[in-house]
Amino acid sequence: MKRTAFNIKFLSISSVVLITVTVFLWFYQGDIESVVVEKIHITNNHPLIFFLATVTIFLFLILVATHFDSKKLSQTNKKLQILNQSFLQAEKLASLAHWNYNCKTREFYFTENLKILLGIQLHDFKPSIKSFMRLIHHDDQREVWTAFKDTIRYSKPFNIIHRIISQDGHVKYIKTVGELILDSQRNRYLICISMDITEMTLKNRILESKNRKLEIFNSDLASFNYVASHDLQAPLRKIQMFISRINESDANNLTPNAREYISRIHAAAGYMQLLINDLLMFSRTNAASKKFEKTDLNEVLNNVINELNEIIECKRVKFRYDTLPIIEGIPYQLHQLFFHLISNSIKFSNPEIIPEINIVSQEIGRKDEITDTVTKVIKIDIIDNGIGFDKQYSEKIFNLLFRLHDRDKYQGNGLGLAICKKVMENHNGSIEAFSNEAGSIFSLYFPLNCQDQLSKQS
Amino acid sequence: MKLYLKYDIHHAVNTIIREKLTELNISYEQGGLGEIDILSELSPEKLQEVTEILNYYGIEIVDNMKSTLVQKTKDVIREMIYNEDGLPTSKISSYIADRVNRSYGYLHNLFAENTYTSIGNYIIMQKIERAKQLIMEGELTLTEISYKLSYSSVAHLSYQFKKTTGLTPSAFQRIIKRRRGEIENLPDKLKPSNITTSSSLNETN
Amino acid sequence: MPNKPLNILLADDDEDDRFFFKEAIDKVKVKTNLTLVNDGVELMRYLYNPENIKPHVVFLDLNMPRKGGIECLEEIRANKDYKDLMIAIYSTSASDSDIEETFVKGANVYIRKPNDFKVLRKVLSDVLSINWQYHTSGLNIEHFVLSI
Helix, strand or coil, X not given: CHXXXXXXXXXXXXXXHHHHHHHHHHHHCCCCCCCCHHHHHHHCCCHHHHHHHHHHHHHHHHHHHHHHHHHHHXXXXXXXXXXXXXXXXXXXXXXXXXXXXXXXXXXXXXXXXXXXXXXXXXXXXXXXXXXXXXXXXXXHHHHHHHHHHHHHHHCCCEEEXXXXXXXXXXXXXXXXXXXXXXXXXXXXXXXXXXXXXXXXXXXXXXXXXXXXXXXXXXXXXXXXXXXXXXXXXXXXXXXXXXXXXXXXXXXXXXXXXXXXXXXXXXXXXXXXXXXXXXXXXHXXXXXXXXXXXXXXXXXXXXXXXXXXXXXXXXXXXXXXXXXXXXXXXXXXXXXXXXXXXXXXXXXXXXXXXXXEEEEEEEEEEEECCCCCCEEEEEEEEEEECCCCCCHHHCCHXXXXXXCCCCCCCCCCCCCHHHHHHHHHHHCXXXXXXXXXXXXXXXXXXXXXXXXXXXXXXX | CCCCCCCCHHHHHHHHHHHHHHHCCCCEEECCCCCEXXXXXXXXXXXXXXXXXXXXXXXXXXXXXXXXXXXHHHHHHHHHHHCCCCCCCCCHHHHHHHHHCCCHHHHHHHHHHHHCXXXXXXXXXXXXXXXXXXXXXXXXCHHHHHHHCCCCCHHHHHHHHHHHHCCXXXXXXXXXXXXXXHHHCCCHHHCHHHCCHHHHHHHHC | CXXXXXXXEEECCCHHHHHHHHHHHHCCCCCEEEEEECCHHHHHHHHHCCCCCCCCEEEECCCCCCCCHHHHHHHHHCCHHHCCCEEEEEECCCCHHHHHHHHHCCCCEEXXXXXXXXXXXXXXXXXXXXXXXXXXXXXXXXXXXXXX
16 A cells, blocks of 8 residues: 555656656747647657657656555455444454464454453453463363364364453453465465353353242142042042042932032042043143154044043034144153144034034145245144134133033033144144034144154155 | 662662763763763764763763763854955855754853853854954954954944953053063063062061 | 952052042952052052052053152063063153153053042043953053043
8 A cells, every 4th residue: 555655656656747848948948839649759860859758748647547556456445444443343243353374474463343352451462372271261272272183183163162261350251253264375375253142151051040940930830630530549549539438339328418428529539530630630741751653644533532432422413524644742642632722613513503514624725924925734624513612712612621511511621722732832833723513623733844854754 | 589689779789881882982080970072072972972872871961962962053153264265155144053963042042041141142252353354463453354254344343342342452452562672671580580479478477 | 260360559648549449449340450559659659569460451640759650560561471461650740742752652541530420430430441441352562542
């Protein structure tokens, strides 16, 4: 840059001097009227003038050319300055700094931001790789040093996270990436970018500790499950057992009052049992190992219909269903899902007409609100002609322990649909309910992407 | 003249049995009271002969005939189900009655008296046994198996399978497969050779 | 036909459960000979003693002090002498996958302890009658699984 400016100065000064000399010499010869180059050439045969004139013109042309060039250069220069500035600004914003190390001269070059990043004062930082190393946390020094050395030796890029201790004693987490490059003179440079990730790391730390707490909480829940399943059920079962013994052999010896009380105890114990069972089932859908396997929904549906055979025959329920797909899923949970939906449809059937249940399966495109992409999903509708429910409850019915009806009228404890929702969530899908005078529709949405992966594997 | 006899009825009976069975070339062992174990197989004809001779002495074979009939009924059912050409097309009750040569009603009662189950349940159990075997062999699909065992549909087979075993056919298959794998991969401390009756006895004492 | 009794053994630490079981077994048509033990250690001691009658069926509670049902199951299944022993798990309800695990480990029957005496009687009657069929008809015990 400096050299170019000097050239321009030199050129312009020498041109001015030469022009002056030429004009003076020319004047000296007389004939001011013919200030044309051709005339000089014709009228003045003096070789000095001719030579000077030629040199002047030549210099003048160079001057003009250089002037344009320098204008362009200064423009580029300006652009570079802006770029550099915005680069520095970006570095600051992104909390990163760039530095490089010349392997031959051992020069250590860095951008301003490195000092902010490392928390050092400008004057007491001698730019060298050693002083950089000194800032690094003692426990991490070996690792960082090995990374540098390996990169220089084998020109293998590195990417490490290390700690540094800033001058005020704070520990900062720094991620440094680097690689070896060669310039046109085949000089080797270690080019690195360091990034302050302290905030991110600390946030991760907090998340990790929260996760650990959650895990402990979950395992507590699992042991609670066990207590509920075994220790609570066992005494309850015995109560029921003794009641059934009394009912069977001694009912005739009881007063009518006592018989009535016994039957109430029996009912209450039965309800408690149902509640424990369903609560357990609900927490199992939460905690159970989520092992996905190829599951034939037709088989699942068949098993459910078999299981509900008695009530289906008793209520003369009519079934119509499509061939269902084979999906990646958790068989037990899918069984629960269909079991609850179909037994619900039967439970809430309209007593005045023959219950009908239609199961329709289709592949549809579904728009993702967040990514604004359309993905393929399997939609399975379970359509009944039962008593339905009020539209305002179409979301609430999936809540835990939510019930729409009196227990005297319809048995239930508000866990069935909560289990269904959980199962669909476990399958990355969703469930929706819709109802009108004609009955209810429960729609299940299974995403297809896992299914694709499955077909690719097979 | 009057003779007063003192006799040992058991000795008398045993002597008759010994003589007659030896005559008929049948080896046997004296079992408990009123019980003998025949050590060789008796053909129905021979059994008939023994029955007649002993009857002559007022000795009745109480159970053997019945148990033979029950056994025969079981054999007929097994044969019927394991027949490669499929089950008979005629009504199963009359098929069994024909083959055993007794009325179905009689066999039905006899069977129920002696086996804690009915002929009908026994047939279902045997069919499901066969289905299990076929499932494990893995050569036929469930549809083919249900056809072979005269079920109206796969659903019907699955239903009866589940009702009889408490498991679906696929769960059954999974369990047996895993069980076979698992027993081969038992941890060393549980390998059969390491457990002997006497050493463990010492441990527990 | 003089049906020989089935020798049955129940290992359960719960006194009430042993009581119900005995009462129900007494009312079942199948002739039986019942032995009761209080836990897994007692069970294994009984089985290893050659003077004791070999049971045909062992009913096994899963949750017992000292030695649990699963441990007994594994130990019995590893012993050739008890290759043909039927093992019925008799336990408070568990999830289907837990039940499947016991089958894989070699159990033949899984009974969820019922909460009604009539049901218990029916269940035991079914299990014993099927067991009896297996004994008398020489069926393959390897394939015998029953979940009630």
